[in-house]
Amino acid sequence: MSAGRSPILELQGITKSFGGVEALRGVDFALLPGEIHGLVGENGAGKSTLMKIIAGVHTEFSGRFLIDGKETHFRSARDAHAAGIAMVHQELSVAPDLTVAENVFLGNQPTNALGLVQWRRMAREAGEQLARFGIDVDPMSRLGDLPIGLQQLIEIARVLFSGARIVILDEPTSALSPPEVERLFTTLRRLREDGTAIVFISHFIEDILLVSDTVTVFRNGRKVAETASAATSKGALIEAMIGRGGEALEHSYTDDLMLPQPSDSTVVLKADQLSLARSLKDVSFEARAGEVLGIYGFMGCGQQELSRILFGKLKPDGGTLVVDGTPKTFASTAAARRAGVALVPESRRDMLFHQEPVYKNISISILDRISSLLLKPTQERDIARRQVEQLQIRPPVVGLDLGMLSGGNQQKVALAKWLTYPPRLLVLCEPTRGMDVGAKNDVINIVRDLRARGLAIIVLSTEPETVLSLADRILVLKRGALVREFKNEPVSKDRLLEAA
Amino acid sequence: MASSETAFAEAHRARGLAPFLRSQMRNIAPFLTLIFLSAFFAFASPSFATLDNLGNILTQVSVTGIIAVGLTFVILCAEIDLSIASIANVTGIAVAYFTLQESYVNIANIPLPGAVAIILSILLCALLGLVNALGLTVIGIPSFIMTLAMMQIAAGISALLVRGQIAYKVPSLITTLGSGSIGGIPWIVIVAAIMLLGGHLVLTYTRFGRYVYMVGGNREAAEYSGLNVKLILGAVMVISAVCSGIGGMLGVAHFGSAQQNEFDTYLLDSIAAVVVGGTSLFGGRGGIGNTIVGLFVLGVLNNGLDHVNIDSFLKILIRGLILLAALIINVYAQRLREKAAE
Numbered sequence: 001m002s003a004g005r006s007p008i009l010e011l012q013g014i015t016k017s018f019g020g021v022e023a024l025r026g027v028d029f030a031l032l033p034g035e036i037h038g039l040v041g042e043n044g045a046g047k048s049t050l051m052k053i054i055a056g057v058h059t060e061f062s063g064r065f066l067i068d069g070k071e072t073h074f075r076s077a078r079d080a081h082a083a084g085i086a087m088v089h090q091e092l093s094v095a096p097d098l099t100v101a102e103n104v105f106l107g108n109q110p111t112n113a114l115g116l117v118q119w120r121r122m123a124r125e126a127g128e129q130l131a132r133f134g135i136d137v138d139p140m141s142r143l144g145d146l147p148i149g150l151q152q153l154i155e156i157a158r159v160l161f162s163g164a165r166i167v168i169l170d171e172p173t174s175a176l177s178p179p180e181v182e183r184l185f186t187t188l189r190r191l192r193e194d195g196t197a198i199v200f201i202s203h204f205i206e207d208i209l210l211v212s213d214t215v216t217v218f219r220n221g222r223k224v225a226e227t228a229s230a231a232t233s234k235g236a237l238i239e240a241m242i243g244r245g246g247e248a249l250e251h252s253y254t255d256d257l258m259l260p261q262p263s264d265s266t267v268v269l270k271a272d273q274l275s276l277a278r279s280l281k282d283v284s285f286e287a288r289a290g291e292v293l294g295i296y297g298f299m300g301c302g303q304q305e306l307s308r309i310l311f312g313k314l315k316p317d318g319g320t321l322v323v324d325g326t327p328k329t330f331a332s333t334a335a336a337r338r339a340g341v342a343l344v345p346e347s348r349r350d351m352l353f354h355q356e357p358v359y360k361n362i363s364i365s366i367l368d369r370i371s372s373l374l375l376k377p378t379q380e381r382d383i384a385r386r387q388v389e390q391l392q393i394r395p396p397v398v399g400l401d402l403g404m405l406s407g408g409n410q411q412k413v414a415l416a417k418w419l420t421y422p423p424r425l426l427v428l429c430e431p432t433r434g435m436d437v438g439a440k441n442d443v444i445n446i447v448r449d450l451r452a453r454g455l456a457i458i459v460l461s462t463e464p465e466t467v468l469s470l471a472d473r474i475l476v477l478k479r480g481a482l483v484r485e486f487k488n489e490p491v492s493k494d495r496l497l498e499a500a
Numbered sequence: 501m502a503s504s505e506t507a508f509a510e511a512h513r514a515r516g517l518a519p520f521l522r523s524q525m526r527n528i529a530p531f532l533t534l535i536f537l538s539a540f541f542a543f544a545s546p547s548f549a550t551l552d553n554l555g556n557i558l559t560q561v562s563v564t565g566i567i568a569v570g571l572t573f574v575i576l577c578a579e580i581d582l583s584i585a586s587i588a589n590v591t592g593i594a595v596a597y598f599t600l601q602e603s604y605v606n607i608a609n610i611p612l613p614g615a616v617a618i619i620l621s622i623l624l625c626a627l628l629g630l631v632n633a634l635g636l637t638v639i640g641i642p643s644f645i646m647t648l649a650m651m652q653i654a655a656g657i658s659a660l661l662v663r664g665q666i667a668y669k670v671p672s673l674i675t676t677l678g679s680g681s682i683g684g685i686p687w688i689v690i691v692a693a694i695m696l697l698g699g700h701l702v703l704t705y706t707r708f709g710r711y712v713y714m715v716g717g718n719r720e721a722a723e724y725s726g727l728n729v730k731l732i733l734g735a736v737m738v739i740s741a742v743c744s745g746i747g748g749m750l751g752v753a754h755f756g757s758a759q760q761n762e763f764d765t766y767l768l769d770s771i772a773a774v775v776v777g778g779t780s781l782f783g784g785r786g787g788i789g790n791t792i793v794g795l796f797v798l799g800v801l802n803n804g805l806d807h808v809n810i811d812s813f814l815k816i817l818i819r820g821l822i823l824l825a826a827l828i829i830n831v832y833a834q835r836l837r838e839k840a841a842e
Contacts, residue, residue, distance in 0.1 A: 353714060367707050
């Protein structure tokens, strides 16, 4: 497959450490022109560190770095860019207030002799580029008005068409709907024909197997496997990633899963005809004690808005919420919290204090239960220690700044803050997004334990696996409306995707 | 569990002194500035490093200190209050307005018993703070603009009350606290110290204080944690206005008169004290301890420049430059801390 082609990029014996901790140990990595190279590994395995070295973000490391067979050393991301290397980071980095065309041409707008921007030309060319990608939008519309998935596609398109010879995509599909993923893959394959080398990082191993030619597996800062995609399987890759039998840990959810008999326990929350501008239309449902209600839908289907309404962060235009039999209109998130509603949003950044120690992050939502006027730091730390132990948060140091924890452990802290005095209703948005298999399982177990303790839980996710692994009953939300309920019947990934 | 915790903490500490110092830059830099300035003036002028002069400095920073207590709360929440000096002025004028003046003072005022005058004046500044709070939280006007408007409103009320005249009398309690002393220590210094201490205790040991830091550290997260962010923001605006009002009343007694534009320099001085002390303009970091160091830096600078032979017009420029330096450190300290946290 790769015979006769020489690598466009070659790394030999790369070692990189952060403050005495080795993030990469003697890694060799080669990238061929016209190759899609998949990269898998648990969080913290070293994938992103290696990519940041390639993209010139990390400039201090040991080992050899060759481009077209010539030894090179980037001093900045600018150098890497000049060498034809472009990267799409996991977090969206677009300018929402600029037009689509301006975003596509960000940093190199076409100008005339006077240095003035040629708007018409820019709009035309942006439209053409996006059309090649199968994106049909008005190039002069404001980017921030488009759905998130589309924004991400436009950002990817910008990088793909920037003329880079090496393109690195970090988790590009997590915010995309299946048809959008398909469009992305078609484009990637076309670029491969043109000789572009593509690195594709993803937690979705199916995606990796589908689109890449070669897969490299990282574990604990080492490369543990490199194989042709055609010659491996999801199970084998997971096993290489986590270094233990992977089959039991990650269901594929392709087979039917039987949902249990619906519970007839007390109704904790009753939502009736909720609606919100363009996001939600007459959404009605009930959440019961001791039951996990899954709400599945593609990105932009209104899940985010729904979760914010339940927690008093957004006011619905119409409809009512009844909590424990009492109609509620939440004036603030504090009111929702007092009524026994808790929310863990999809973005950890939004609900955690990175510069504060772990124990303050855990105690913030229950301070009024611990102390009336004066703080009781000893008690706060004790409570935090119990949570840290119970949820196996690592490192187990409650005085450490939250920012020092890994993503999966931060997510556990986000859960921990609601668990000392459990709420009546716990709303979880994307509880396992971006987590490695081990952390995912921990979170699943925590949620199951909470269900056993009688909480009503709502899990909203755009990943079918998340909903399938947790929910007792599943609602499908499509363009702001509930279109299907799965209960006491077989359900699978296919059936969910079909309904959405 | 506990042992692994200590072990980790030690391993963490063993990463070295440099990262620790970097993360503490916010607190260290202002302190070094203070030591450097004190040493410089002590060397440059024999009259600077005396006990008498220390008393002078303390007295000189007292009014600023009282105002800065409330402002520290506001800045910790990543908001700003530009109306502090105007509110101080109008409260000082109000307390004189409600006091019987000498016959030669030509103000149509309403003399009331001292206690009533003081209570009404405090209610006035609390009310103005409440207007700030409502504008910020209910209507959603950025604090920068809201308090800019309040600055004018309070100045307008001041102008209407005194109509270009000067009042001299204030209730006797205010006169004592503003210009009297006990055992050689001016009451105004004692009041400032008590208020600074009170502010520190509230910020450090109460639930409300924790909320202030958390709202300033990450407002979005505070809201997602179920805190009533608007209530907390509103409260700090009222606290700021009341502190300003108290500073204004004592200031009037201290200066011996109540008139228009009397406190104009206190706006910049108070903001400078808080920021020079190292409290982050981005919120969530700093505190009254920082404000005290900032007050001393400004106090030593203002006082010291009088002791050395220097063009009095140059003083203004020097103060501006020092403030700029503090702002640079403030921004860099934030960046270094973020780096240290990575």
